Amino acid sequence: xxxxxxxxxxxxxxxxxxxxxxxxxxxxxxxxxxxxxxxxxxxxxxxxxxxxxxxxxxxxxxxxxxxxxxxxxxxxxxxxxxxxxxxxxxxxxxxxxxxxxxxxxxxxxxxxxxxxxxxxxxxxxxxxxxxxxxxxxxxxxxxxxxxxxxxxxxxxxxxxxxxxxxxxxxxxxxxxxxx
Numbered sequence: 001x002x003x004x005x006x007x008x009x010x011x012x013x014x015x016x017x018x019x020x021x022x023x024x025x026x027x028x029x030x031x032x033x034x035x036x037x038x039x040x041x042x043x044x045x046x047x048x049x050x051x052x053x054x055x056x057x058x059x060x061x062x063x064x065x066x067x068x069x070x071x072x073x074x075x076x077x078x079x080x081x082x083x084x085x086x087x088x089x090x091x092x093x094x095x096x097x098x099x100x101x102x103x104x105x106x107x108x109x110x111x112x113x114x115x116x117x118x119x120x121x122x123x124x125x126x127x128x129x130x131x132x133x134x135x136x137x138x139x140x141x142x143x144x145x146x147x148x149x150x151x152x153x154x155x156x157x158x159x160x161x162x163x164x165x166x167x168x169x170x171x172x173x174x175x176x177x178x179x
Contacts, residue, residue, distance in 0.1 A: 057085035066096060071174060074098050074105055083170035091170035094122065099159030109153045109177040116168040117146040124161030129153050151177060 059065075059080040070077035076096045083091040097106075109129075120143040127137050128144075131151040138144065146152060 051089065052087040054087065054089070055085045057081035066094075070095070072097075072106075074102070082166075086170070088170040090116075090166060090168045092164065092166045095163045095165055097126070097154070097157045097161045097163070099157070099161075101154075101156050103155065106154050106157075109151055111149045111151050111175055111177070112146070112167070113173040113175070114146075114148055114167050114169070116148075116166075118166045119144055119146070120164040122162040122164055124158035126157040126161050126163065127155040129155055 057080065059078075061078075065078045066076040067078070068076050070093070074097060076098065078094040078096075080092040080094070119138075121138050121140050123140055125137060125139045127135060129135050129152060130144075130146065135155060136144070
């Protein structure tokens with residue numbers, strides 16, 4: 001019996017020795033691949049341009065900050081100072097759509113050439129159409145994103161609707177389409 005135990009121990013030691021040699025060989029191979037990757041010239045990665053340092057933007061609600069100087073004539077916008085603070089990385093504003101809704105003026109199919117767009121309903125409701133989604137009624141507390149260049153339009157809204165909109169980048173192009 002003692003002899004069997006010795007042979008088993010010897011066999012286990014031999015297995016450990018072989019697996020140790022295999023592990024060392026694998027480790028050496030990995031090191032060689034990593035070293036080769038470091039010395040092989042990689043494709044020139046595009047250099048990231050350093051963005052200017054962002055600053056804090058604080059905006060308190062004031063009625064006089066709502067201006068009719070935005071994208072749509074039927075809306076008033078309250079700029080939240082994000083575009084300036086982020087050096088154009090993003091913009092955010094509160095939008096008040098002026099009621100009553102006139103579908104002849106409002107319901108125009110369009111898209112925005114943006115990287116990101118998110119809307120949150122602060123008050124009231126708005127009925128939208130988005131390509132691939134159809135008509136959706138968004139109520140107070142609803143939020144949605146609009147993928148880049150998605151065709152969409154506003155169909156109707158309550159007289160008291162207020163929306164928070166966040167867009168990247170701050171400057172973008174809007175393209176009106178024929179319905």
